[in-house]
Structures are given as structure tokens and as C-alpha cells.
Amino acid sequence: MSLLEVRNLHVRFDTADGEVHAVRNLSFELDRGETLGVVGESGSGKSQTVLSLIGLLADNGRASGSAMFDGQDLFNLSPGALRSIRGRRISMIFQDPMTSLNPYLTVAEQMVQVVREHDRMTRRAARDRCLEMLEAVKIPDAAERLDCYPHELSGGMRQRVMIAASLLLDPQILVADEPTTALDVTVQAQILELMKDLNRRLGTAIILITHDLGVIAGLCERVIVMHDGELKEQGNVRDVFYRPRHSYTKALLKAVPRLDAEQVERLAPAADSSLLSVDGLKVHFPVRTGGWLGEKRPLRAVDGVNLDLRSGETLGIVGESGCGKSTLARAILRLVPTTAGNVCLLGQSMGDLDKRALREMRRDAQVIFQDPLASLNPRMTVGNIVSEPLRTHFPELGADEVRTRVADVLRRVGLSGRELNRYPHEFSGGQCQRIGIARALVLKPKVIICDEPVSALDVSIQAQIVNLLMDLQAEFGLALIFIAHDLAVVRHISHRIMVMYLGRIMEVASRKALYETPHHPYTRALISAVPIPDPDKERDRDRELLPGDLPSPVDPPSGCRFRTRCRFAQDRCRTEAPQLRQLTDSLVACHRAGEAVLV
Amino acid sequence: MLRYATRRFLGALPTLFILIALAFFLIRVAPGGPFDSEKALLPEVEANLRAAYNLDEPLHQQFARYVWGLAQADFGPSFQYRDYTVTELIMTGFPVSLRLGGMAITLALLVGVTAGSLAALRQNTRTDYAVMSASMTGISIPNFVMAPLLILIFAVYLGWLPAGGLGDGSPRNMVLPVIALALPQIAYISRLTRGSMIEVLRSNFIRTARAQGLPMHKIVLRHALKPALLPVVSYLGPATAAVITGSVVIEQIFGVPGLGRFFVQGALNRDYTLVMGVVVFYGVLIIAFNLLVDLAYAWLDPKVKYS
Ligand code: SF4
Numbered sequence: 001m002s003l004l005e006v007r008n009l010h011v012r013f014d015t016a017d018g019e020v021h022a023v024r025n026l027s028f029e030l031d032r033g034e035t036l037g038v039v040g041e042s043g044s045g046k047s048q049t050v051l052s053l054i055g056l057l058a059d060n061g062r063a064s065g066s067a068m069f070d071g072q073d074l075f076n077l078s079p080g081a082l083r084s085i086r087g088r089r090i091s092m093i094f095q096d097p098m099t100s101l102n103p104y105l106t107v108a109e110q111m112v113q114v115v116r117e118h119d120r121m122t123r124r125a126a127r128d129r130c131l132e133m134l135e136a137v138k139i140p141d142a143a144e145r146l147d148c149y150p151h152e153l154s155g156g157m158r159q160r161v162m163i164a165a166s167l168l169l170d171p172q173i174l175v176a177d178e179p180t181t182a183l184d185v186t187v188q189a190q191i192l193e194l195m196k197d198l199n200r201r202l203g204t205a206i207i208l209i210t211h212d213l214g215v216i217a218g219l220c221e222r223v224i225v226m227h228d229g230e231l232k233e234q235g236n237v238r239d240v241f242y243r244p245r246h247s248y249t250k251a252l253l254k255a256v257p258r259l260d261a262e263q264v265e266r267l268a269p270a271a272d273s274s275l276l277s278v279d280g281l282k283v284h285f286p287v288r289t290g291g292w293l294g295e296k297r298p299l300r301a302v303d304g305v306n307l308d309l310r311s312g313e314t315l316g317i318v319g320e321s322g323c324g325k326s327t328l329a330r331a332i333l334r335l336v337p338t339t340a341g342n343v344c345l346l347g348q349s350m351g352d353l354d355k356r357a358l359r360e361m362r363r364d365a366q367v368i369f370q371d372p373l374a375s376l377n378p379r380m381t382v383g384n385i386v387s388e389p390l391r392t393h394f395p396e397l398g399a400d401e402v403r404t405r406v407a408d409v410l411r412r413v414g415l416s417g418r419e420l421n422r423y424p425h426e427f428s429g430g431q432c433q434r435i436g437i438a439r440a441l442v443l444k445p446k447v448i449i450c451d452e453p454v455s456a457l458d459v460s461i462q463a464q465i466v467n468l469l470m471d472l473q474a475e476f477g478l479a480l481i482f483i484a485h486d487l488a489v490v491r492h493i494s495h496r497i498m499v500m501y502l503g504r505i506m507e508v509a510s511r512k513a514l515y516e517t518p519h520h521p522y523t524r525a526l527i528s529a530v531p532i533p534d535p536d537k538e539r540d541r542d543r544e545l546l547p548g549d550l551p552s553p554v555d556p557p558s559g560c561r562f563r564t565r566c567r568f569a570q571d572r573c574r575t576e577a578p579q580l581r582q583l584t585d586s587l588v589a590c591h592r593a594g595e596a597v598l599v
Numbered sequence: 600m601l602r603y604a605t606r607r608f609l610g611a612l613p614t615l616f617i618l619i620a621l622a623f624f625l626i627r628v629a630p631g632g633p634f635d636s637e638k639a640l641l642p643e644v645e646a647n648l649r650a651a652y653n654l655d656e657p658l659h660q661q662f663a664r665y666v667w668g669l670a671q672a673d674f675g676p677s678f679q680y681r682d683y684t685v686t687e688l689i690m691t692g693f694p695v696s697l698r699l700g701g702m703a704i705t706l707a708l709l710v711g712v713t714a715g716s717l718a719a720l721r722q723n724t725r726t727d728y729a730v731m732s733a734s735m736t737g738i739s740i741p742n743f744v745m746a747p748l749l750i751l752i753f754a755v756y757l758g759w760l761p762a763g764g765l766g767d768g769s770p771r772n773m774v775l776p777v778i779a780l781a782l783p784q785i786a787y788i789s790r791l792t793r794g795s796m797i798e799v800l801r802s803n804f805i806r807t808a809r810a811q812g813l814p815m816h817k818i819v820l821r822h823a824l825k826p827a828l829l830p831v832v833s834y835l836g837p838a839t840a841a842v843i844t845g846s847v848v849i850e851q852i853f854g855v856p857g858l859g860r861f862f863v864q865g866a867l868n869r870d871y872t873l874v875m876g877v878v879v880f881y882g883v884l885i886i887a888f889n890l891l892v893d894l895a896y897a898w899l900d901p902k903v904k905y906s
Contacts, residue, residue, distance in 0.1 A: 056809055080814075087812030094810075099803040104825045104901060113821060114811045149901040165811070 002029040003172060003205055004053075009065040011045065011052045011229075022048040022061070024229045030173065033203040037220030037237070039210060039252075041458040045229035046209045050175045054090055055082045070172070088118040091166035095178040097158035101150040107134075108146040111165050118169050133164040137194055140548075154549040156187035160194070167198065174198075175207045180215065184320035185485065186546040189529035192219055193545060211459065213256050214531025217241060218538040225249045237535045253533065255463040257488035259515065260532050275479050276309040276332070276365070276447055281341035283324070283331045287554060299554050301327040303503035304341070306580075311446065314473065314480040316494030316511075318487055318526070322550050324503040325483045329449045332481070333367055334358065346446070363393050366440035370452035372432035376424040376439075383420030386410065386439045393443060405442060413438045414468060430461035434468070441472065449481045454489060466493050487530045491515055499523045502553055502561040509586035519586050519593040522546075522562050560591070568592050604890060611886045615879070619669065622878040623662055626871055633678035633869045652678065665875070674876035679868045685876035688861055693880075696850065696857035700842045702777045707784035707838070712831065714785070715792025716819065719827075722797060730789055737786030742845050746779040746852045763854040776853040780845050784838050788831055796827040825899060832896050836889040843881055 011023035023045040030036050040046040052063035053074055067074040069090070074082065086092075094100040102110055108127060115126040127146070134142035137160040150158055159179060166174055176195065180188035196219055199206050208220055216223055216237065223240045225233040225248065233246040244250045282305075284298035302324040309315050317325045330336045332343050334350055343350045345361055353361060366389075369375040376385055386406045390397060397405075407417035413434040424432055433453060440448050450469065454462040470493060473480055484490050490497060497514045499507045499522065507520040518524045521544075528544045546565050551557055560578050563569040572591055580587045583594050633652075634645055649655045653664060668675055674685035718730040753775060754762035761772050799805065800823055808818045847859035854860075858877060865873035897903045 054810065056806065083812045083814060085812070086810055092807075092810040094803060094807065096803060100807045102804040102808070102822050102826075104899070105822070106901075109821075110808075113813065113817070117811070117813055117817070151902050162807075 003032045003034075003070065004030040005066075005068040006049075006053070007066045007068075009049065009052065009063065009067065011048045011057065011061060011063050013058070014060045014062075022229050023052070023063075026065075026226075026229075026231050028224055028231070028234060030205055030207065032172065033199070033205050034222065035199055035206045035208065035220045037208050037210065037216035037223045038226060039213060039216055039223060040226035041211055041252075041460065043228070044226040046226050047177050049226075050092070050177065050207060050209065054086050054092065054175075055079070056086075084118065087114055087166075087171075088169045089171050090173045090175065091169070091171040092175040092177065093159070093162045093166050093179050096182045097155060097162050098150065098182075100162060101158055103150050106147050106149055107153075107161055111146075111161075111168060114165060115168050129168060130164070133168055134161070136167070136198075137161075137164045139164070154187075155183050156190060156549055159183060159187075159191055163191075163194065163198070167202070167204065170202065171204060173205045173207060175209070177209045178211070179208070181210070181212070184550070185487070185529045186320060186525060187549070188215075189531075189543060189545055192531070193543070195219060212531065213241075213253065213459075213533035214258075214538065217533050217535045218531050225252070241533065241535050252459065255460040256533050257463065257466070257486070257492045258533055259488050259491060259527065259530050260534060260537060261488075261492070274308045275311045275346065276307075276481075277344045278305060278307045278328075278332060279342045279344070281305045281328070281331055281343065282339040283327050283336060284339040297554055298339075300324075300503045300556060301553060302331060303556075305500075305503075305505055307498060307505075307508075309447065309479050309481060311479050312473065312477045313496065314470075314482055314494045316490035316497040317481060317483045317500060318485065318490050318497060319500035320485060320526075320550060322502070322553055323500040324553070325500050326451050328500070329367065329451045329481065329483055333362070333365055333449060335367075359393075363389075363443050364445050365447040365449065366443065366445040368433070368436050368440050368448060368450045368453045371456050372429055372436050373424060375436055376432055378424055381421050381423060382410070382427075382435055385424070385435065386442055389439060389443050406438075409438045409442045410435075412472070413441065414464075428461075429457050430464060433457065433461075433465050437465075437468065437472070441476075444476065445478070447479045447481070449483070451483045452485070453482075455484060455486065462489065469493065487527060499526065502551065502556050504561050505580060505587075505589060506562065507586055507588050507590075508580070513585035517584070517586075519583050519588040520562075520590050521566050521568055521592075525565075560589075562590075600894070604894070607890050607893070608886070611890075615882055615886065616666075618882045619666065619875070619879055620662070622875045623665060623871075624658075626866075626869070626874055627658070629869065631869050633871060652676070665872075669879060674879070675872040677865075677870055677873045679865065679870040679873065685872050688873060689858060689876060689880055692856065692858035692861045695855060696843075696846055696859060699773065699776055699780065699850070699855060699857060700839075700846055702773065703780035703784065703842055703845075704835070704838065706777060706781040707788055708831070710781075711785045711788025712792050712828070715789035715794075716796050716824070716827070718789065718793040719796035719800065720815075720819065727793075730793070734786035734789045737782045738790075740782075742779055742783060743848050743852065745782060746775075746849055749775050749779050750852075763852070776849050776855055779853075780842060780849050783845070784842065787834065787838070791830050791834055792827060795830045796823060799823045799827045829896065829899060832892060832899060835895075836885070836892045839888045840885050843885070 006029070007027050009023055009026040010021070013020045013022055026049060038046045038049065048057065048061070051057050052061065053067050057063060063075060065075065069085070074085070077085070108130060111130040112123060112126045115121065115129055116123070131142055131146060134145060139145050139157060139160050145153065145157070153161065180191050183191060192215060195206060198204060208216065210216060220237050223234065223237050224231060225240065225246065227248045232248045233240060233244065240249060241253065244253060281302055283302040284300050286296045287299045305328055307315065317328065319325050327336060331338050334343070345365055348361065350358065350361060383406055386409065387402050390402055390405060403420070406420065410419060411417040415431065415434055415438070424435065427435065454465050457465065466489060469480060472478060482490060482493050491511060494511050496508065496510050498505055499520065501522050507514065507518070507523045514523065515527060518527055525544045525546045528541065529546070532538045532541070548565050551564055557564050559575050560566070560569070560573040563573040566573065570592070576591070578589045578591045580589045634648055653661060665675065674689070677683050677685050677688055680688060714730045718727040721727050750762050753760045760774050805818060805822060808822045846857060847862055849855070850857045850859035851863050861873060862877045864870070865877065
């Protein structure tokens, strides 16, 4: 008999707009020790499904159907009985480890009370149990971490604490709701490895909810695909990935950008003069350390970056959070003050420009931001949003002319051109991003800087937006700087790629060279951390797991910035900062790149 | 921590100086003087008196003399109660006011936090509506209306409690003034607690605690109360100031011989030094209390560290 058997699950919410069905007629099973992946895009009902099982739906939600767990129907239990199952036999971890841990209590305080709620034991014994668990999830210096507050830990460490807390009572099911979505890719790899290991060692069944097919491919034995509150397909992970039956699954698998996809040759742009060049750019922010009224020190967000962009080219910039990629984008557009260095657009140094000339300049360099809805003024109509740059830069244009141009550009980005009088909130995330692109495009710029333009969007929408950007580039000869943390997306769109770490460039290479023969140890780890949505390949890969966390950009390591996490570090790496040097097709900043150990 | 406290206190000195200057000059601008009474004094006598209290000096000199005295913790002599120094008067009145105010704040915290939390836990139910409308009433009725009403009901009609004075010093005498003083604060604090508690209960870590199987009362006490109390703690600074202001009125109405009463008497009699003494004393008290509140805040919120 299965450990958990869900039959005809319905989840409804009473809202002001009437009843909303979040989950419809869902049935599935979970065996002891099994790993089940639940995959779907936002709004597919995947999170509500599990929340309803343990009675944590929002107040206006109702669940019906049956959920037999070890002979008891979870939907028929008294609140007290359900509570004794929650945390003890079915435990759960959530997406954002910062907000999911109580910031006002130490790690020990929050863990000890879970143990003592379910098991009679002394505080001392409970604390020992917690310590054991922290060690089991491989937290370094676990004994000291017990008395830390969550904000004193890094994101990856917090997620480890969450996992430790959820495993304290040896539950039969661990439900993980997007456990790695808020984490950097190298940290995600650590956490996934940990969950795999725990599943093997402790035999805990895992329900993994995620939008990331790659994560499922690596971890799960069985998969449920959900869409719009309904189950579309379920089965063995190999069947679902290699022989999908439902059209939605097929479409989803096709839409995911994958690292192992065939490299469609992207025609290199004519190597004429450089359109944009950045030389020795530094951006330091003064930050207070040691709390309020503490000493002010520079946070080296960008610390000496050079780059060149040719017309018609896409330069991808990748790196984990805190590597300075977004700051770099803003500094290029002079949206943040630079500390040193120079930016030249079309041969003109932007440092010498006065306000007016700078505005002229901005006509040629536009930007698209990450959160599509937040970057559009909610009180302006789409027509006004898109026409605003036109009206500022070409005040002489007549109203009719403006109108036609705006409608044209809206059509060009795949909208109907009739959206002029509507407001941003009436559109979906993907449509909002199209509006943002239209706004950037309306001035016919030469360069568009895209700062994580698709990371807030669902996979299928991501692909559309990326393809749109590529089409527009071909049509208008645009140069793009495409900033993202997702290496697969960057690979899909870029001609050249730059890898950043703690404000410095680690490696720059053509797309082919970077993914086929990465030279820098960080690039290699980064690429090997990206999960591939292919169960066999994903399980056969040799992972280069990076240890530890990103050091603070206020106090970067001496010499090579990457040395604290580098397997190949030597004495020289501590004293001497490696400069970018040419190595076959790449520019690499590593003392040891090219040595045999690294290949 | 100690360094932070010292720095904060030094930082408050300019504020204090402005306060002293304002009080000093404003009260002198007010018509009348300390020696006006029904019976006009002989001009020579008055001149002598003025000389004795240095009131014949130019204003700036008087001010300098006063500030110099303050620096040595000397509030000067009272003009009205001529046998006492202002310091002695403050020391007689303050313990009474402190007891009154302290009890009022404690009561406000206990009742306000409980009522606010209950309202938050039972959001949009009858309990919630009852608490909220009661507190709206508490906020909108000024204490000089509320106090006589309380006296009318509980002292005059029901005869349960004494109407005023300290009588034999039994606690019964304090009940009405404490309640009158605490009511508006109860109202504010319960609204504040309700708002922040609702917000905290919506946060992800509460969901985690529920997923861990903790019962609601433990979730509230262990997880939610501390963060929900932070805004209340910050409000304690203004609350003390409000209670001090309130006590001036309440002590007058209930005939409690506290510092507030001295202040009112002093103001009516143009007892310059007494009025200023009370102002400065309360000023220092409020500054010190705000510092305490900030330190308490740092203690509650691990992310705030003062160095
Ligand atoms: S320079 Fe040294 S520490 Fe840095 S990446 Fe190369 S080998 Fe590693």
C-alpha cells in the first residue's frame, strides 16, 4: 500500500470574483522512500495541492476529496491530530529560506521547540538532537550556528537549517516547495545533492515541487505534470522526459532552454568598430559595517571591468547574485555613479557629457528590467508608457505620428497595437515584458541592456521573449547586453559571454568556447551546477560542487577573488590577482588556467 | 552599547538647550510676573524682591545664570513656595506622578497588547469589531471629558471609588486617575498591536511554524509576539510624553498632588523657576526614556545592533 494516496482532490478559493478552482480532480500516490516531482508553471496549483494536504490553505480555501496517509484520511482528522502529523510525519520546506525562518529567534530556539512539541525530552537533549541534524545537513561549525540568527547566515545555509528543522523528527514525507528557486545555481547544486543524499540515507520520501525540469530530472523517480489545476501527465521520470504523451508536457520540454541543446550557429556579427566600450569601470558603494553608526566602507560591486560590444552582437553576462552584473548594467547607462573608469558609446566618452548630451546619448542605449510589471508605471496607459520616450526626445512629433509609431512598435513586439488605452495590470507578465521592450525599442536605439529580462517569467513565456529579442536584433541590427543568472538562457541568445564573480571578470569567450572548453574553475563549476532536463544525462554527470558561499563584496579575498572556493588555489592565488589573458579562444583570469589539472 | 548611549545623550544636549531657552523666554513673554497678587506690593519691596531673585539683571544674564545653575543640577529657588527650592518641590511631586504614570503605562501595555492581539487573531469577527470600536472611542474622547465622566459614574452615582485626592493613601484612590490616564494609550496600543500582529501572522515564518505542527497559542507567544511588539516598543517613547502631558490635566481634575499640579500652579502664579524646572526635568526624562526604548528595541530585534 502506498504511503500517501490522494483521490479526487479539489481545492477551491472563495474570492471577491467568485469561486476559483486551484486544483481539479487530482489523484496521485506516493510510496515509502519515493521521490516524486510535481512540475508546473505558476498558477498550476502545484503548491496549493500540498498545502491543502497538511491543512495549511489560506482561510478562504477549501479542499475536498480524500488523502489517505498511513491509513488515515488527512481531510477527516481533528485539528489536533493533523497538527501531530505536521512537522512530525509530514514536514515541509519552503522557497524563501530568509522569510521562512523567524528572524527574531536563533536557530536553536526555532528548532528546539519543534522537537519538544512532538517529543517529550529535555531542552538539553533536544538541543543535542538539533546539533546532530545540523551536522547531518553539513553545516560547517554547526555548534556555533545554533546560536545564530537567520540573518547571520547565507541563503544556502538558511535552506540547510530549514531542511535540518524539517528532518528533526524523522518524517516519512518531506515536501519541498521550490526549495532552490531563491538560491544561486552553485548553492542549488549543493542543496539538491544534500536532498538526494538524505533520501538515500534516511529513506524519507520527498515531494519536490518546482518549475525547473532540470531539478526534477536529477532528483525524482516519478513526475506529475500539472497545468491550470489539472494533472496532465504522470509517470516514471524517464517516460515523461523521453516519451511525453501529453501535448503540454511536450511543449514544456521544448520550451526549456537547455545546456545540452545543440548549438544553433549564431551568425557572428560583422566585426566592425566597437559600439560600446567600457574601460576599467569601478562602482563602489559606501556601506556601513557593524550596524548602525558603524564604520563606512566601500562595497566593491564592480571592480575594474573592461568590455567591448559590437553592433548586432549579443554579449551575455552571467554570474551569481552579488557578482555585480546588474550594477554594471546601471553603471554603463550612468544610472549609478561610477567610481572610476570610462564608458564610450559610439566613440563618445560618457564621462564628459553634460546633462543634455547625456540624454541624447540615452536615446541610443535603452534598458529592460527584470520585473516587467514593477517597471511600468501602473497609473499610465500603455500608450503613454511607450510614447513617453518619443515625446521627451522628439517633442516636435505630432500626436498622430506618435500614435502610429507606438502602435507600430507594439505590433512589432507581438502585441496587437490596440492596447494604447489599457493599463499595465490588465496584462500578463509576458505581455508586460513585451510592453517594456516596446518602450525600449520605440526610439530605435543601437544598444539595449536587458537586466534579467526573463527571470520573473514562466518557462514557456521566457522562450517567447528570448526569441523576440533575437528577431528584433536580426531586424534592426541591435546590440544587446543580456544579463542573467540562468546559463542556459544566456547560452541560447548570446554570441559572446562574460562570467563575473565578486565584481571582476573571470572569463570572456565566444559561446562555443565557453560552454565547450571552459577554462576558469568558476566557469566550469557554474556550468556543471546547472541541472539538465534529461534524467540519464543529469544522473551521469560529474558534478564539480563548489564548497561554501560567496564571500562579502565589502571584504573580498585578496589575490584571486575566487580562491576561497577554488579547488586549485595555490599560494600565488592569495597574493597576486590574476589578470585576463588570452588562452586559445578565451580571455581568462586565472593563474592556472590551461594547466593539465584543469582540463 | 555604553558608547552608543553616551553619544545619544550628548547628541540630545542641543535639543535640551533649545527647550530650556524656549521655556525661559516664553514664560517671561507671558503677561504678569511672579510678584503680582491682589494686594499690590510697595514698589521698594518689589524692587528688593526682584533684586533678591536677580530679576533686575538683563535677560541674557539671567539666562546664563540659570543655565549655569542647571549645569550644577541646581534648579534655583521657587518664587511661590519661598521656603523650598525647585529641586525639593520636584522631589515631592515626582514620586506621586511616577506612580500614577507608571501604573497607567503598565495598564495600557497589558490591556492594549492583549486586546490588540485578540482582535488580530479573530480578525473580522465580533471580538475584533468590539475592540476596534472601543479603541476608536478611547482615542476620540479627550481626557478632560473622560475624567469627569468616570468620576460621575464610579464616584458619584455608583459610589464605588473616591472622587479625588489621595485620601489615606490607599490604592483605591489611584484607580480612577490611572484608568483615565491609561485609556487613550490602551486605545492606541491595541490598534497598533492589532495591525502589526495581523501583518506578522501573514508572514512566511508563521506558515513554517504551522507546518511544523505548533499549536496556535504557542505560535503567537513564541513566534509572533516579539516582532508584533516592535512597533509598540517604539511607540512607548511618544506614549510616555503623552502620559506626562495627560497627567498635568488628570492630576488637576482628581486633585492628585503630583508634579503636574505643581506645574499648573506654577504657571498660574508665574513661578518662573518652578515651571522651567518641571519642563527641564521632564525634558531630560523623555530623552532618557527614548534612549531606553531604543536600547530595548535593539535587544528585541537581533538585526539592530548599536555600536
Ligand atoms: S587564480 Fe588560483 S584561485 Fe583563482 S581561479 Fe585560478 S587557480 Fe583558482
